Amino acid sequence: ELKVEQNPLFLSMQEGKNYTIYCNYSTTSDRLYWYRQDPGKSLESLFVLLSNGAVKQEGRLMASLDTKARLSTLHITAAVHDLSATYFCAVGSMDSNYQLIWGAGTKLIIKP
Amino acid sequence: DSGVTQTPKHLITATGQRVTLRCSPRSGDLSVYWYQQSLDQGLQFLIQYYNGEERAKGNILERFSAQQFPDLHSELNLSSLELGDSALYFCASSHPLAGPNTGELFFGEGSRLTVL
Numbered sequence: 001e002l003k004v005e006q007n008p009l010f011l012s013m014q015e016g017k018n019y020t021i022y023c024n025y026s027t028t029s030d031r032l033y034w035y036r037q038d039p040g041k042s043l044e045s046l047f048v049l050l051s052n053g054a055v056k057q058e059g060r061l062m063a064s065l066d067t068k069a070r071l072s073t074l075h076i077t078a079a080v081h082d083l084s085a086t087y088f089c090a091v092g093s094m095d096s097n098y099q100l101i102w103g104a105g106t107k108l109i110i111k112p
Numbered sequence: 113d114s115g116v117t118q119t120p121k122h123l124i125t126a127t128g129q130r131v132t133l134r135c136s137p138r139s140g141d142l143s144v145y146w147y148q149q150s151l152d153q154g155l156q157f158l159i160q161y162y163n164g165e166e167r168a169k170g171n172i173l174e175r176f177s178a179q180q181f182p183d184l185h186s187e188l189n190l191s192s193l194e195l196g197d198s199a200l201y202f203c204a205s206s207h208p209l210a211g212p213n214t215g216e217l218f219f220g221e222g223s224r225l226t227v228l
Contacts, residue, residue, distance in 0.1 A: 033216050042114065042202065042221045043155075048214040088155070092215060099168050100217065104154045 002027050002096040006089055006103035014111055016078055021106045023072040023089035031092045032072045033100070034063050036085045043088065047074075079110045115139065118203050118220035126228055130191040133223045137184055137205030143167070144186040145217060146178055147202040155202070161186055193227045200224050 049065035115138035146158040157170035161180035204217035
């Protein structure tokens with residue numbers, strides 16, 4: 001059974017700092033997605049990672065995928081308040097019949 | 113704008129009642145997914161339809177049912193409502209992972225259900 005673990009689940013940080021959110025999964029996967037959700041709002045797709053070693057960057061966010069380690073990271077560089085949100089990773093795998101299995105989400109608060 | 117449309121945006125009802133939530137997927141997407149998100153909680157997958165057929169079931173209660181119609185819009189029916197059913201209900205749509213399609217889900221704005 002595919003399991004997805006995100007850590008930390010909660011992160012409070014100062015503007016200007018760097019930090020990384022981790023997404024570990026338990027079985028072989030061929031795709032991983034990162035989403036952002038503002039409080040009470042919809043989920044917005046951030047990154048799609050479909051191969052080992054894939055790295056995607058958008059502004060201050062960078063996501064990477066290591067399928068051998070079964071690990072994806074979402075790195076935040078020089079955080080700004082506008083990046084405060086909850087970040088979810090989701091993993092698809094043959095083991096889950098290609099259904100996306102979601103992490104619990106990381107609630108990120110960036111203080112000015 | 114993801115292209116996925118959900119109605120109503122907000123709904124307040126009483127325990128024991130029945131409601132219907134509606135979703136129109138992005139143009140061309142054959143898959144529709146329903147998720148439940150309670151306050152400050154993660155996403156709970158309820159059910160998926162693909163081109164009118166049920167494809168996968170998650171933690172969907174027997175009081176809940178869904179269907180996808182020939183025009184690909186979907187409805188989620190919630191009956192005998194309880195206080196604990198208060199949540200955001202999201203619909204998402206996708207193309208299958210193939211060719212140029214990445215398999216990512218595109219989410220609607222959600223329907224916020226409050227059961228009093």
